[in-house]
Amino acid sequence: MTVTATSSHLANMATRAAGFQPSPVRAVFDVSMQPGMISLAGGNPYLPALPLEGIAELARGVVLERGLEALQYGSGAGTEELQALICQVMKREGISAAPENIQVTAGSQMALELVTKLFCDPGDVVIAEGPTYVGALGVFEGFQAEVAHVAMDDDGVDPEHLQQLIAGLKAAGKTIKFFYTIPNFNNPSGISLSLERRQRVVDVCRAEDVLIVEDNPYGLLAFDGAPAPALHSLDPDNVLYLGSFSKIFAPGLRVGWVVAPEDVRGRLQIASEATTICPSVLSQLIVENYISSYDWRGQIEAYSSVYASRCRATLDALAAHMPDGTHWTTPAGGFFTWVTLPEGIDTEQVLAAAIDSGVVFVPGSAFYADGGGANQLRIAFSYADEEQLSEGVRRLGEAIRGL
Amino acid sequence: MTVTATSSHLANMATRAAGFQPSPVRAVFDVSMQPGMISLAGGNPYLPALPLEGIAELARGVVLERGLEALQYGSGAGTEELQALICQVMKREGISAAPENIQVTAGSQMALELVTKLFCDPGDVVIAEGPTYVGALGVFEGFQAEVAHVAMDDDGVDPEHLQQLIAGLKAAGKTIKFFYTIPNFNNPSGISLSLERRQRVVDVCRAEDVLIVEDNPYGLLAFDGAPAPALHSLDPDNVLYLGSFSKIFAPGLRVGWVVAPEDVRGRLQIASEATTICPSVLSQLIVENYISSYDWRGQIEAYSSVYASRCRATLDALAAHMPDGTHWTTPAGGFFTWVTLPEGIDTEQVLAAAIDSGVVFVPGSAFYADGGGANQLRIAFSYADEEQLSEGVRRLGEAIRGL
Numbered sequence: 049m050t051v052t053a054t055s056s057h058l059a060n061m062a063t064r065a066a067g068f069q070p071s072p073v074r075a076v077f078d079v080s081m082q083p084g085m086i087s088l089a090g091g092n093p094y095l096p097a098l099p100l101e102g103i104a105e106l107a108r109g110v111v112l113e114r115g116l117e118a119l120q121y122g123s124g125a126g127t128e129e130l131q132a133l134i135c136q137v138m139k140r141e142g143i144s145a146a147p148e149n150i151q152v153t154a155g156s157q158m159a160l161e162l163v164t165k166l167f168c169d170p171g172d173v174v175i176a177e178g179p180t181y182v183g184a185l186g187v188f189e190g191f192q193a194e195v196a197h198v199a200m201d202d203d204g205v206d207p208e209h210l211q212q213l214i215a216g217l218k219a220a221g222k223t224i225k226f227f228y229t230i231p232n233f234n235n236p237s238g239i240s241l242s243l244e245r246r247q248r249v250v251d252v253c254r255a256e257d258v259l260i261v262e263d264n265p266y267g268l269l270a271f272d273g274a275p276a277p278a279l280h281s282l283d284p285d286n287v288l289y290l291g292s293f294s295k296i297f298a299p300g301l302r303v304g305w306v307v308a309p310e311d312v313r314g315r316l317q318i319a320s321e322a323t324t325i326c327p328s329v330l331s332q333l334i335v336e337n338y339i340s341s342y343d344w345r346g347q348i349e350a351y352s353s354v355y356a357s358r359c360r361a362t363l364d365a366l367a368a369h370m371p372d373g374t375h376w377t378t379p380a381g382g383f384f385t386w387v388t389l390p391e392g393i394d395t396e397q398v399l400a401a402a403i404d405s406g407v408v409f410v411p412g413s414a415f416y417a418d419g420g421g422a423n424q425l426r427i428a429f430s431y432a433d434e435e436q437l438s439e440g441v442r443r444l445g446e447a448i449r450g451l
Numbered sequence: 452m453t454v455t456a457t458s459s460h461l462a463n464m465a466t467r468a469a470g471f472q473p474s475p476v477r478a479v480f481d482v483s484m485q486p487g488m489i490s491l492a493g494g495n496p497y498l499p500a501l502p503l504e505g506i507a508e509l510a511r512g513v514v515l516e517r518g519l520e521a522l523q524y525g526s527g528a529g530t531e532e533l534q535a536l537i538c539q540v541m542k543r544e545g546i547s548a549a550p551e552n553i554q555v556t557a558g559s560q561m562a563l564e565l566v567t568k569l570f571c572d573p574g575d576v577v578i579a580e581g582p583t584y585v586g587a588l589g590v591f592e593g594f595q596a597e598v599a600h601v602a603m604d605d606d607g608v609d610p611e612h613l614q615q616l617i618a619g620l621k622a623a624g625k626t627i628k629f630f631y632t633i634p635n636f637n638n639p640s641g642i643s644l645s646l647e648r649r650q651r652v653v654d655v656c657r658a659e660d661v662l663i664v665e666d667n668p669y670g671l672l673a674f675d676g677a678p679a680p681a682l683h684s685l686d687p688d689n690v691l692y693l694g695s696f697s698k699i700f701a702p703g704l705r706v707g708w709v710v711a712p713e714d715v716r717g718r719l720q721i722a723s724e725a726t727t728i729c730p731s732v733l734s735q736l737i738v739e740n741y742i743s744s745y746d747w748r749g750q751i752e753a754y755s756s757v758y759a760s761r762c763r764a765t766l767d768a769l770a771a772h773m774p775d776g777t778h779w780t781t782p783a784g785g786f787f788t789w790v791t792l793p794e795g796i797d798t799e800q801v802l803a804a805a806i807d808s809g810v811v812f813v814p815g816s817a818f819y820a821d822g823g824g825a826n827q828l829r830i831a832f833s834y835a836d837e838e839q840l841s842e843g844v845r846r847l848g849e850a851i852r853g854l
Contacts (some may be wrong), residue, residue, distance in 0.1 A: 056660060057662060057712065057714070057715050058714055058715070058718075060570065060628065060662065061569055061570055061718070062568070062569060062570055062571050062572045062575070062594075062628075063572050064568070064569075064572075065569050065570075065718060068569065068718045068721040068722050068725075069721070070717065070721065090524070092523060092524055093523075095518070095519050095522050095523055096519065098518070098522065100514060100515060100518040100519075101515065103514050103518065103522070104510075104511045104512075104514035104515040104518065105511065107507075107510040107511055107513075107514050107733075108507045108508065108510055108511035109507075110510075111503060111506050111507035111510050112503060112504065112507040115498070115501070115503040115506065115507065116498050116499065116503075117703075118703050119498055119501065119503075119506070119701035119702070119703040119704065120495060120496075120498055120701070120702060120703050121493070121495055121697075121702045121703065122703065154557050154705065154727045154731070155727050155728055157725070157726065157727055157728045158726055158727045161725060161726045161727075165465070165467070165593070166464055166465060166467075166468050166471065167463065167464055167465055167468075168465050169465045169466050169467075172465070183724070183725070183728065186721075186724070186725040187725050190568070190722065190725050191465075225463065225465075257459060259460060259463065294524075298522035298523070299522070299523060299524045299728075300520075300521050300522040300523050300524065300525065300731060300732035300733050301522065301731060301733055302557070302727060302728075302729075302730070302731040309460065311460070311461055312460050312461070314473065315461075315464070315468060315471045318471040318472070318473065318589075319471050319593065321560075321586070321589070322471075322560070322564060322586070322589040322590050322593050323560065323561055323564045323726065324557045324558050324560055324561045324564075324705060324727075325558055325560045325586065325702075325705075326705075327705070328557070328703060328704060328705040328731050328734055329703035330510075330703050330704055330733075330734065330737075331731055331733065331734070334733075
């Protein structure tokens with residue numbers, strides 16, 4: 049028997065529940081599952097690149113040899129060994145942190161949830177790139193924070209614009225809690241913050257006493273294999289760094305982390321325990337064994353090489369099929385490219401036509417809190433293969449021309 | 452390099468962050484790990500009762516045969532097969548629900564977090580048994596909800612007291628959001644709501660338009676094997692039911708769930724996606740295979756038989772070693788018994804002496820939001836064996852007499 053809702057429950061919900069409405073983006077992911085549909089929507093990693101037999105043995109070994117630990121409650125902070133291994137992984141991006149600075153979370157989404165829960169009262173302002181990660185907007189909305197977007201060009205956020213925005217918000221009496229940024233292969237734009245601007249962004253935030261929340265799930269997935277220095281490496285005291293094994297290993301395990309000054313990390317642990325007691329210990333031990341016994345660096349190269357080839361196929365297809373006046377970004381890593389169609393074309397309308405043509409994507413408006421992005425859209429090239437990407441972009445061009 | 456906190460970050464935190472302070476209870480769990488210490492503190496299930504070799508093979512099979520699903524992002528609601536299996540499991544308690552009513556969560560702690568996030572504005576009131584689960588108090592505090600305790604006797608909550616409390620709160624202009632209850636083998640008290648009172652509690656809440664949140668991790672762990680009917684079975688429309696595989700299978704997987712009317716479940720899914728995108732798919736598939744291919748009912752019997760024996764040893768030791776005038780509950784299942792010492796004995800003081808004697812427990816004050824429980828304490832008999840329990844209670848008696 050399906051129990052249907054009584055409206056009284058919905059009426060009794062908290063003010064913040066208004067932010068938990070079904071969104072148009074959700075429908076996109078349902079449509080993605082239709083047979084014959086080519087999805088340029090979801091940012092799913094290409095898991096067939098993983099050595100499943102080896103991981104199966106590894107999972108078996110973890111339960112057989114450490115089952116009483118793997119299946120039991122664990123530390124709210126995460127396992128000590130994983131905290132230490134995460135510090136090793138982050139060294140590739142120049143981060144110097146100690147295990148005591150690491151809070152392991154059930155995916156880096158939870159890391160952002162906990163940081164926002166800890167910092168944001170209703171009406172507080174979070175600065176975020178425009179466009180930014182749709183899942184981050186959901187978190188900020190859930191805690192009734194306001195989002196102020198800072199524009200990007202092909203080198204990422206302009207530090208002077210950031211400073212002006214901060215000054216303007218302060219002058220308007222707003223309380224800014226942090227600058228949320230995805231500096232590498234930004235979701236959705238594919239843009240990276242240039243090396244020249246990194247120090248300046250960090251300096252601006254330090255001078256203005258604005259905390260930086262650096263979300264970096266894609267940083268190690270540079271097509272040329274050379275990761276950029278993390279913002280955290282430039283000002284560890286004023287940057288909370290969110291990391292994830294979802295893109296460099298596998299998202300189904302739900303293992304991410306935050307790097308934070310010790311006092312902040314302690315608070316994050318208490319918030320994390322209230323949310324989930326501890327991250328899955330089984331997942332943590334599988335990640336431990338994967339990082340300590342498997343060639344995880346080689347696996348990142350294997351992933352990156354797949355994505356580089358798919359990105360090329362996507363950009364080639366865009367050149368072949370997009371109408372004149374269309375622009376797109378040229379990512380140097382990650383999962384996404386960002387397409388700006390000529391003014392006046394509404395990508396939500398394009399989406400309806402595109403679905404009829406057998407292709408889905410996420411319209412640009414999903415990535416703005418302020419109604420921007422009407423003529424923009426995101427293409428994920430991580431999951432579909434080259435042939436599907438080419439055909440998908442061809443169908444997209446057809447849908448646009450048909451309007 | 453360990454990054455230490457700058458006080459400015461702590462000062463910039465949200466109002467609710469005041470609720471994320473280190474608590475004395477946390478220290479208890481650290482002390483539990485000391486060599487030679489007998490812990491009566493943590494409610495950890497006795498995992499050596501599990502068939503680790505079989506689970507190891509099962510984990511291997513899941514990755515080998517369904518690895519592309521297990522390691523990928525999954526549905527925010529949980530896997531369809533697990534939703535259906537959860538409905539089967541709950542039939543033992545008389546619950547009739549459809550898969551569309553099930554929101555899978557990363558442990559039932561997260562289920563409570565999401566429900567509270569969805570319903571509670573600051574200053575809203577949650578009614579909870581006194582004493583109640585310390586982890587629930589942490590959730591309520593994190594969302595700045597006020598807790599009003601309703602007293603229990605050996606048959607659980609008195610429905611007339613509940614009604615009077617509700618009336619009094621309403622008369623005082625308070626907004627009551629829900630009644631949070633652990634009706635079976637309550638944590639920490641070990642008390643169960645009598646069959647006679649169940650319908651009346653449900654009727655009172657229905658008449659007063661107060662939602663019930665039924666938290667039931669221990670319900671299937673009755674020593675006599677006969678589960679009581681869930682409150683949800685008596686009024687599915689007005690009861691949100693929280694379930695967990697942590698006690699009937701294994702907590703390290705972090706798999707729990709909420710049963711809710713469809714509209715509420717939809718909102719819970721959006722809140723859950725903001726928190727963790729999806730629960731670990733690997734964990735969900737392991738639970739699926741465990742429930743569908745393993746004698747999970749037999750495993751519950753094996754667990755219950757261990758706990759019944761440990762409970763007996765604990766109660767016998769209490770009779771032998773507690774001072775005159777001490778009372779304790781006689782649980783019919785679950786993990787805990789609740790000890791009330793003579794008036795004037797402060798169990799936080801007892802704790803310090805007990806640690807010196809080589810035994811730890813959680814003082815009663817941890818389970819009240821209002822400063823109650825000063826002469827009370829919780830004993831968990833789930834994890835230590837009979838010999839340790841007897842010796843632990845003996846040391847406890849010694850510590851009390853030494854004060």
